[in-house]
Amino acid sequence: xxxYLREKGGITAEEEEIVQYGLSAxxxxxxxxxxxxxxxxxxxxxLSGLMLWLLVFPLRKYAGGYHAKSRxxxxxxxxxxxxxxxxxxxxxxxxxxxxxxxTVITFGAIFCMAPVDTPNKLLNALEQxxxxxxxxxxxxxxxxxxxxxxxxxxxxxxxAVTMSYFIVAVSLVAGKVTLTDVERxxx
Numbered sequence: 001x002x003x004y005l006r007e008k009g010g011i012t013a014e015e016e017e018i019v020q021y022g023l024s025a026x027x028x029x030x031x032x033x034x035x036x037x038x039x040x041x042x043x044x045x046x047l048s049g050l051m052l053w054l055l056v057f058p059l060r061k062y063a064g065g066y067h068a069k070s071r072x073x074x075x076x077x078x079x080x081x082x083x084x085x086x087x088x089x090x091x092x093x094x095x096x097x098x099x100x101x102x103t104v105i106t107f108g109a110i111f112c113m114a115p116v117d118t119p120n121k122l123l124n125a126l127e128q129x130x131x132x133x134x135x136x137x138x139x140x141x142x143x144x145x146x147x148x149x150x151x152x153x154x155x156x157x158x159x160a161v162t163m164s165y166f167i168v169a170v171s172l173v174a175g176k177v178t179l180t181d182v183e184r185x186x187x
Contacts, residue, residue, distance in 0.1 A: 028071055035079060043086040048156050052082070055142055055164035062135035063114035064123075065171030066178055081170055085163040096150060099162045103146055106165035109172065110139055116175040 002020045005011045011019050033053050040049020068074035115131035117123040142161050149157035
């Protein structure tokens with residue numbers, strides 16, 4: 001597509017790499033949304049998948065965590081975590097107390113650990129502070145949504161918040177382990 005745009009005069013040769021990166025990121029995001037909605041459709045309904053994506057995306061953006069070395073590996077790992085979350089939190093008949101317990105534990109883990117940087121992008125002190133604050137704002141906002149969903153017994157929503165926290169908490173722990181491994185190898 002970028003070659004076509006360059007040949008038609010829409011972009012310059014210098015802009016081609018940037019546009020290609022942007023289109024690749026856009027495709028990745030669209031694939032992520034589509035996959036999450038599709039998985040939600042398989043286990044509960046499409047709205048469940050969309051809710052999960054809308055909950056995970058902003059929290060993961062600011063909380064950080066594990067990043068795979070390639071987009072395909074990232075996609076497969078994300079798919080695996082999402083599949084595990086859907087199997088556990090939608091196919092098993094869990095009492096609300098389990099959702100509350102998992103949410104409280106993962107909330108605490110995310111609150112204490114976020115943000116987790118990556119070996120490729122280490123955050124300086126200012127970035128740590130900004131991302132921590134943003135992650136906590138999103139975390140608390142989603143926590144309020146969780147409480148409201150529990151009060152109103154809206155299971156699809158409180159399950160989605162629990163799955164979101166679970167996925168992000170696992171990613172943060174994996175990111176911490178990966179970062180620690182890289183630091184140990186560097187010593």
